[in-house]
Amino acid sequence: MSTHVRPERGSGGPAGSGHGPPPRDPRDPRSVRTGDFPGAFPIGPAISFLRRFRGGLDSGNDLPAALAEAGSTLPRELRVALDRLLSRLAGDYQEDEWGFDEEFADALLPFLEFLYDRWWRVETIGARNVPSHGRALLVANHAGILPWDATMISVGMLREHPLPRYPRFLVLDWAFALPYVSVAMRKLGGVVASPYNALRLLEEDELVAVFPEGVKGAGKPFKERYRLQRFGRGGFVELALRTGAPIVPVSVVGSEEIYPKLGEAPALARLIGAPYFPLTPTFPLLGPLGVVPLPSRWRIEFGEPIDVARFGPEAAEDRSFVFELSEQVRETIQGKVYDNLVARGSAFL
Amino acid sequence: MGPRRVLITGVGSFLGTELARRLSADPEIDYLAGLDERPPRARLERMDFIEADIRNPVIAKLIPQAEVDTIVHNKIVRRPGPGMSDRSAHDINVIGSLQLLAACEKADTLRAIVVRGSAGVYGSEPAAPQFFTEEMARRYPLRTRFQRDVAEIENYFDTFSRRHPQVVCTMLRYQPSVGPSLDSQITRYLSQPIVPTYLGFDPRLQFVHEADAIDALVATIKNPVRGPVNVAAPGTIGLTRLVRLAGKPTLPLLPGVFPTLTDAGRRLGMEAISPDFRRLLRYGRAVDISRLVEEVGYMPRHSTVDAVEDYVLTQRGRRLVPVFREAVAR
Numbered sequence: 001m002s003t004h005v006r007p008e009r010g011s012g013g014p015a016g017s018g019h020g021p022p023p024r025d026p027r028d029p030r031s032v033r034t035g036d037f038p039g040a041f042p043i044g045p046a047i048s049f050l051r052r053f054r055g056g057l058d059s060g061n062d063l064p065a066a067l068a069e070a071g072s073t074l075p076r077e078l079r080v081a082l083d084r085l086l087s088r089l090a091g092d093y094q095e096d097e098w099g100f101d102e103e104f105a106d107a108l109l110p111f112l113e114f115l116y117d118r119w120w121r122v123e124t125i126g127a128r129n130v131p132s133h134g135r136a137l138l139v140a141n142h143a144g145i146l147p148w149d150a151t152m153i154s155v156g157m158l159r160e161h162p163l164p165r166y167p168r169f170l171v172l173d174w175a176f177a178l179p180y181v182s183v184a185m186r187k188l189g190g191v192v193a194s195p196y197n198a199l200r201l202l203e204e205d206e207l208v209a210v211f212p213e214g215v216k217g218a219g220k221p222f223k224e225r226y227r228l229q230r231f232g233r234g235g236f237v238e239l240a241l242r243t244g245a246p247i248v249p250v251s252v253v254g255s256e257e258i259y260p261k262l263g264e265a266p267a268l269a270r271l272i273g274a275p276y277f278p279l280t281p282t283f284p285l286l287g288p289l290g291v292v293p294l295p296s297r298w299r300i301e302f303g304e305p306i307d308v309a310r311f312g313p314e315a316a317e318d319r320s321f322v323f324e325l326s327e328q329v330r331e332t333i334q335g336k337v338y339d340n341l342v343a344r345g346s347a348f349l
Numbered sequence: 350m351g352p353r354r355v356l357i358t359g360v361g362s363f364l365g366t367e368l369a370r371r372l373s374a375d376p377e378i379d380y381l382a383g384l385d386e387r388p389p390r391a392r393l394e395r396m397d398f399i400e401a402d403i404r405n406p407v408i409a410k411l412i413p414q415a416e417v418d419t420i421v422h423n424k425i426v427r428r429p430g431p432g433m434s435d436r437s438a439h440d441i442n443v444i445g446s447l448q449l450l451a452a453c454e455k456a457d458t459l460r461a462i463v464v465r466g467s468a469g470v471y472g473s474e475p476a477a478p479q480f481f482t483e484e485m486a487r488r489y490p491l492r493t494r495f496q497r498d499v500a501e502i503e504n505y506f507d508t509f510s511r512r513h514p515q516v517v518c519t520m521l522r523y524q525p526s527v528g529p530s531l532d533s534q535i536t537r538y539l540s541q542p543i544v545p546t547y548l549g550f551d552p553r554l555q556f557v558h559e560a561d562a563i564d565a566l567v568a569t570i571k572n573p574v575r576g577p578v579n580v581a582a583p584g585t586i587g588l589t590r591l592v593r594l595a596g597k598p599t600l601p602l603l604p605g606v607f608p609t610l611t612d613a614g615r616r617l618g619m620e621a622i623s624p625d626f627r628r629l630l631r632y633g634r635a636v637d638i639s640r641l642v643e644e645v646g647y648m649p650r651h652s653t654v655d656a657v658e659d660y661v662l663t664q665r666g667r668r669l670v671p672v673f674r675e676a677v678a679r
Contacts, residue, residue: 090593090596097480097583099587173476178549179547186553196482197478197480
């Protein structure tokens with residue numbers, strides 16, 4: 001670009017070079033074109049920023065001073081967002097001892113809310129059944145290969161509960177050996193599915209979500225949809241009994257249709273060390289596009305909490321009692337899943 | 350009755366000297382001896398310095414002569430220093446501990462041994478619980494040489510304490526120490542101009558502040574408990590946040606080529622990255638410290654993030670991010 005100043009172009013206005021008039025008020029409606037399109041790239045402010053920055057350099061300022069000069073032309077919201085981003089780059093953010101990063105989770109929320117509202121049109125019932133504070137164990141049915149159901153339970157909790165809080169998830173340990181996935185999991189509140197982790201989280205009075213079906217649930221074929229698998233060895237009941245945490249049964253409908261699993265490729269699974277390798281109508285046929293989940297309609301119901309504190313921690317030693325309680329929870333969830341299937345009606349419309 | 354006569358091995362290291370300084374100022378300690386092949390880093394009037402190599406059988410004569418009731422075993426090499434081969438580090442760790450125990454057999458006055466061991470014995474495992482408790486030491490295969498060394502040392506002391514019930518043996522499992530005056534693998538790693546990391550991994554790390562590392566030793570000398578005890582600061586820090594706080598750019602490397610490239614970098618003057626440190630950078634590690642707090646009775650004063658910030662304050666360097674921040678904040 002040549003050095004002569006072109007007057008009046010776009011929203012950059014006459015503030016062409018550093019010798020121009022003082023920067024305009026960023027709240028001036030003419031300069032905040034982006035207000036109409038939230039999230040769109042702010043072209044106007046970017047141009048005026050660059051012009052002013054260049055002008056600053058031309059008039060002999062050093063780099064930081066020129067940046068500071070130019071920074072004042074940016075609209076306020078953009079400056080706040082940039083400041084937050086830069087302070088994260090300086091390491092100024094919080095992670096708790098588990099690695100949960102609330103700011104990161106909040107930043108991802110708009111995307112998950114889009115899935116919740118528009119993609120899956122989730123209806124959440126009974127969020128008030130989740131205790132507002134103190135320890136509690138959410139026990140849910142599991143489906144859909146990737147743990148989208150966990151994210152939707154989170155959003156449901158955050159949106160519908162009067163005192164929202166992020167649940168912590170027990171995640172299959174395989175995920176923690178994977179690049180990026182492991183980081184995302186821990187930043188969103190996932191921990192390795194180990195009873196030690198669950199006990200510690202409950203003792204810290206957290207809300208913990210478990211999928212006792214585990215891989216058996218997530219990886220079951222489409223024709224067995226909404227039929228709950230065995231609930232492991234009833235470990236979650238032991239945890240609840242030991243810590244006195246109430247069990248909240250959660251039934252999720254809709255997650256079975258997002259990736260209808262038609263078959264498996266065990267050789268490929270062994271090759272990458274995965275628990276299983278799913279074949280769906282779109283995956284791996286469409287490559288990465290096959291990871292886009294189908295837009296089924298969802299319902300999530302939080303059931304009445306089951307108070308297990310009255311049995312005392314020593315009940316955790318009683319095998320048959322643990323199995324019995326585990327089976328009871330499974331049947332409760334199974335029943336609610338059928339109820340919600342009927343209430344939902346058509347799977348996609 | 351608290352301890353009166355104490356001997357420290359590895360008194361020539363930073364922590365060994367600092368511990369000796371603390372104990373020589375402690376009125377409860379009547380007598381203090383320090384054993385190492387290199388002299389302590391400061392003049393200590395009240396300490397008898399025994400110049401001997403811990404691998405040399407002669408210590409079996411020297412140690413009983415000191416008539417101590419407590420031995421602090423601090424001669425465990427975590428990172429082979431310049432001019433030290435992996436082999437001699439292994440010898441100091443394993444043969445040194447065996448020679449020390451042979452000397453302890455002959456020391457009738459001995460009542461307690463405090464070993465400054467390492468939480469490296471747990472390894473770094475993606476599928477491990479987020480906080481190791483003391484019982485979880487042998488859940489996974491021992492993968493690196495240092496890990497095997499520590500496990501072996503712990504075995505020797507464990508066997509010794511079972512054969513000599515009058516001697517209380519505490520195995521302190523230390524997370525890496527960090528602090529302004531310490532020179533450790535993690536501080537050397539962070540002081541490089543560019544820091545290699547694993548692409549797509551951001552493990553949780555846990556440290557202990559150098560001051561807490563010494564105070565935890567003092568507390569254990571005064572109140573030794575049997576068996577292993579984890580020593581670490583409360584809380585954890587992600588590797589990415591750690592490197593950002595240190596103000597260093599990262600060089601993310603694909604996991605498959607990380608060992609090759611860092612070994613090549615070592616020849617070009619970068620820091621060596623040992624196999625167990627490599628695993629730490631990929632999968633991280635944190636431990637549970639309730640035994641230290643409840644049984645030994647020591648609560649670390651600095652959290653992991655405090656320890657890192659304390660270290661970062663002493664590092665000078667040009668950092669770009671604050672400059673940009675100032676720009677947008679105006």
